[in-house]
Amino acid sequence: MIRIESVTKRYPDGTMAVDRLSLEIPDRSITVLVGPSGCGKTTTLRMINRMVEPTEGTILLDGADIQRQPVTTLRRSMGYVIQNAGLFQHRTVVDNIATVPRMLGWGRQRARERAAELMERVGLDTALAKRYPYQLSGGQQQRVGVARALAADPPVLLMDEPFSAVDPVVRKGLQDELLRIQEELGKTIVFVTHDIDEAVKLGTMVAVLREGGRLAQYAPPAELLSDPADAFVEDFLGADRGIRGLSFLSTTALELTTDPVIPPDATAERIGAADAAHLLVTDGEGRPLGWSEPRRLTAGDIRPDRLLPYGRPFVPGVDSLRVALDCAVLSPTGWAVAVDDAGRVRGVVSQQTIGDAIRTAHQDGRTAHQDGRAGDEKVLG
Amino acid sequence: MSGFFDIPSDLQHSWAGLIGLHLREALIPVAAGLLLALPVAQLCGRFRRLYPPVLGLTTVLYAIPSLAFFVVLIDYTGQTELTVMIPLALYSLVVLIPAIVDGVRSVPDETLAAATAMGLGPVRRYTQVQLPIAAPAIIAGLRVATASSISLVSVGALIGNQGALGNLLAAAQKYDRPELAVNAVLTMAVLAILCDVLLVLLRVLLTPWMPRGARSGTKSGARPGRFEEAEVKAL
């Protein structure tokens, strides 16, 4: 565990980059430092591998002061990924990745084998091994940067705005890739970004910093969205934090009803018995076909081309409440369709019911957060 | 008789007179070189294939010792100032062509496109956009050309007292008066530094948009330090 204890960085000209910052960075998870430019997030990151020395305060790595060990040893135990990847343009992809293993004294062959293994891990075609950085796209370069940082299998990974120089589509791919790699490797990752969406998407914990290097809030992303500490954090999160927060709420407990769902061979009685403005018609396998008002349906002669489209279905337990709500909003009837893995209808749910679920979840969450915060304070104090 | 500023009478000039002569012999060729270099550089800029051979040729020309040029020219122009000035103009040309070509090339394409889109014709685009932006590079070239010109004039002493301050060097040897050589070297160095300072001031005046103290080479973009390649010619 990395523990930042009341760390201050003041530059000779008096600028306060970081002001008495205390953070506990949990092992095997992604901790994101986020904030506007000038909030000291990069300085904080760079103090962890001593690229910047703090003016006051200490940083502990697994209980030991990082000042106690030689700076090169410390840095070799931490992967470091920066914005433009910072690849060595005179070395091939494979030799870039093999840099740290070679520094640690590995043989050339072993280092290259390790590099090839990492290329696959970060989703790079090994055919690129002999290319030079200028022959790669921005996204590929960044993948090489991540692979290079992982090469010696360091327990800690420091990432300084690694994805901010690539376009949004590539960025999304890189983020998903990082989450996948993290699931496999379980590194302790400290990730700096100015993009709150990226922070919310990647972070297990998110530290929001404000100008002058002060900590505004340190919380899991769901709590950050539902319960911002002050106006600054709220403003920084943006206008639709409520909607975004739904990403963290599960649809497992959502109450589904099968009442308005009818098979293609439904009888007139079945159609008449349903107490709903619209009925969802399925095919013989139970997959959704479309919506219709009951009076427009003739038993025994249901024509799929006359039905209203059912929009996009969601999978309860897999998709979040945000997806479920989105399905309901986009549905012509205001009802979202829930399906199982095979695409068979499990039931439908109204906007009303989703709204109830959101309120319940928020009430539960608030209680949980209050408990959690009491615990945090003990640790931080 | 052995004073620092006691110039032997056979030089036919006072110290100040030698300085004036030296500056004239050194600076007229640079000006002539600049006038010639502008159209040649424009051609090289337009016909890109022309540039690499021109660059190779100029490097080799620059390497030919000035003394050899002087000697060969004596047959045509006699033991005159002109014999010294013609090679110096040629050397200036050689320094200035790459400086101007690189300077003009450093103008970003989007700037040129914007100028064209605003309806500037080729002539106006050259004089109002390309030349001003290339000014720092051209002045960097002028600094090198001027420094080498001031140094090279002294070699003219070898072809019969056409070296202005360089003649002091010959006199120093003839009369075994090292202080005259010290005088010559220092005066030339000071002249070179003064001219250099004036050119830097000129650049500051001409390019108010550039941050003070910015090095011309690094500001021109793609190839930092490009102008360090053109070095002051010594002989």
Place this chain on the structure above:
Amino acid sequence: MNIFDFAHAFFGDSANWQGYDGIPQRFLEHLQYSLLALAVAAAIGLPVGLLTGHTGRGGNALAFIANAARALPSFGLLVLVVLLIGFGLLPVMIPLVVLAVPPILVTTYEAVRTVDPSPVDAARGMGMPESRILFQVEVPVALPLILSGLRSAAIQIVSTATIAAYVSLGGLGRYIIDGLYQRDYEKVVGGATLVAFLALVTLVLFWAAGRFTVSPGVRRR
């Protein structure tokens, strides 16, 4: 007679190819002076340029020294040094080294200083020692510019080593100085042609050195 006739006559005369004043001998002497001067200048300019470029400090002092050194006229310096310490190899080497140090020093400084900072940052972050950062990250990228500084220095030395003849040493300058006093234009043109040829050879050698030592990733080809 024009320059080409002179050159033709000079190189066509078999007497010019033999003995202590023959072309091979003079060429070799010229090469020796040039290499020695380049070696000394590089031994001064490279380490200082690499160090200042790496730390990014001392740039203004370097620019000042380089400008001052450039302002010194080599021919004047030669005459002065000869008057002060007499004839020999040293008075030739002093102006040549003074001439060659600034381009090597300034270009090396500039080349290392302008290396993209992000790979250097990455290297430092992965725990590379400073010496390794300089030689394995910065120098390979700065190499084309460093070579160009060495190249201009070398060509200037080749051209200026002619002055060795002025202080009674050998080298290709012999032909130019002797030709001047003997009014023998064949010799002058021949000597100048040989100097230009050596300059051309220098260019080609540096081009080849670049091909061999600069990584294709830096050359981008």
